[in-house]
Amino acid sequence: MSAGGYNIFMVDDSETALGFARALLVEAGHHVEMTTDPTTAIDQMKKAPPELILLDVMMPKLNGFELCAMIQKDPVLSDIPVIMASAKAYESDQQKARRLGASGYIVKPFSMEQFNAVTQSMNSMIVSTWGVRGTLPMPQEGYIRFGGHTSCYSLQFSDDRYLVFDAGTGIKSLSNALMKESGRRLTLDMFITHPHWDHINGFPFFAPLYVPGNEIRVYGARQDDTDFETLLTQQMDGVYFPVTAREFGSHVTFHEIGEQVLEIDNIRVSTLLLKHPGHCLGYRVDHGGRSLCYITDNELYPPDSEFADEEFMGQLADFCRGTNVLIHDSTYFDTEYPRRLHWGHSSLSQVCRLAHMAEAERLWIHHHDPDQNDYDIQCKLEFCTEMLEGMGSSTQPVLPREGRSETV
Numbered sequence: 018m019s020a021g022g023y024n025i026f027m028v029d030d031s032e033t034a035l036g037f038a039r040a041l042l043v044e045a046g047h048h049v050e051m052t053t054d055p056t057t058a059i060d061q062m063k064k065a066p067p068e069l070i071l072l073d074v075m076m077p078k079l080n081g082f083e084l085c086a087m088i089q090k091d092p093v094l095s096d097i098p099v100i101m102a103s104a105k106a107y108e109s110d111q112q113k114a115r116r117l118g119a120s121g122y123i124v125k126p127f128s129m130e131q132f133n134a135v136t137q138s139m140n141s142m143i144v145s146t147w148g149v150r151g152t153l154p155m156p157q158e159g160y161i162r163f164g165g166h167t168s169c170y171s172l173q174f175s176d177d178r179y180l181v182f183d184a185g186t187g188i189k190s191l192s193n194a195l196m197k198e199s200g201r202r203l204t205l206d207m208f209i210t211h212p213h214w215d216h217i218n219g220f221p222f223f224a225p226l227y228v229p230g231n232e233i234r235v236y237g238a239r240q241d242d243t244d245f246e247t248l249l250t251q252q253m254d255g256v257y258f259p260v261t262a263r264e265f266g267s268h269v270t271f272h273e274i275g276e277q278v279l280e281i282d283n284i285r286v287s288t289l290l291l292k293h294p295g296h297c298l299g300y301r302v303d304h305g306g307r308s309l310c311y312i313t314d315n316e317l318y319p320p321d322s323e324f325a326d327e328e329f330m331g332q333l334a335d336f337c338r339g340t341n342v343l344i345h346d347s348t349y350f351d352t353e354y355p356r357r358l359h360w361g362h363s364s365l366s367q368v369c370r371l372a373h374m375a376e377a378e379r380l381w382i383h384h385h386d387p388d389q390n391d392y393d394i395q396c397k398l399e400f401c402t403e404m405l406e407g408m409g410s411s412t413q414p415v416l417p418r419e420g421r422s423e424t425v
């Protein structure tokens with residue numbers, strides 16, 4: 018959305034309905050172009066592509082669903098969010114709109130509050146937790162309240178676009194969830210922090226890789242002489258895993274990245290090199306005014322340590338500034354950390370210090386050591402709650418749990 022509101026294109030066969038909606042939207046600061054003829058709408062929109070398309074469902078010559086499907090196939094217009102508008106609020110119509118790629122559904126005549134609610138949900142992202150453990154899966158009694166799988170999170174955007182972070186064993190549950198949704202072609206961007214086992218060894222079990230028609234882009238850093246694609250696929254060489262990467266049925270591409278900013282549709286992904294053996298990337302996602310940071314594996318040296326790097330601490334705090342969700346490597350209690358110096362993981366007090374410095378809304382305590390059971394993990398939350406309160410911080414500590422989803 019530009020500073021002056023959305024550039025909107027409306028299609029409705031009713032002059033009255035168009036006039037009513039236009040007056041409302043223009044008064045709220047949006048710019049509106051419109052037509053009553055759906056058969057010429059695509060050509061008109063292509064001359065000056067809008068930021069948002071509002072389509073009436075019931076139109077005689079070409080209905081809104083048909084037009085929506087044509088827009089999704091058009092190379093110029095397909096990325097523009099579409100909101101379907103109808104006097105009827107049938108659940109089946111809303112589902113159909115979603116199936117056809119619409120980003121929202123609104124009942125006419127609508128108020129600005131309703132319009133804003135739809136555009137806001139259109140901009141939302143839902144984070145799902147699939148694996149919170151570090152180093153090794155721990156699928157056993159006493160270890161599964163928060164989940165036994167290793168690192169994996171997904172971010173879903175309202176138009177069914179997914180970003181995936183890391184491919185630890187948790188990705189198997191994400192794979193199952195995605196495979197249940199039948200029919201729609203999947204476009205998915207997967208970001209790998211680094212190729213340690215607990216971040217990649219679920220990769221061969223991600224079933225959407227084998228489905229023709231899916232488009233999967235995988236991003237990560239190279240390590241010295243080994244390119245990123247090799248890092249990820251050499252575990253599928255026929256010796257360590259019987260199925261090789263040549264058997265992927267979907268269109269899979271590998272993208273080598275460093276510290277940079279990527280724009281994927283209207284999602285911004287920024288990266289930062291972390292303090293961990295080899296090259297490990299931290300990620301920040303910004304979309305529709307909300308943000309999430311995924312920072313693991315990363316060692317924050319205490320300020321009184323001879324290895325302290327307060328410049329990096331400041332740089333990382335700036336990178337995570339004001340984020341809504343900061344998922345951070347919180348592997349060790351402070352008492353455990355000295356015996357694990359240089360292992361590339363952080364102690365709780367330093368993670369709390371970072372979250373407070375960055376003014377993060379919520380701190381998600383992630384990457385638990387395999388020797389920590391559910392009770393230990395609960396104690397981590399208590400430690401962080403007390404420490405952040407002691408600092409007068411507004412950051413809320415959270416224990417993410419496998420299988421849970423929430424809006425960022």
Ligand SMILES: [Zn+2]
Pocket residue numbers: 151152213215216314384
């Ligand atoms: Zn790890």
Ligand SMILES: [Zn+2]
Pocket residue numbers: 211213293314361
């Ligand atoms: Zn690691």
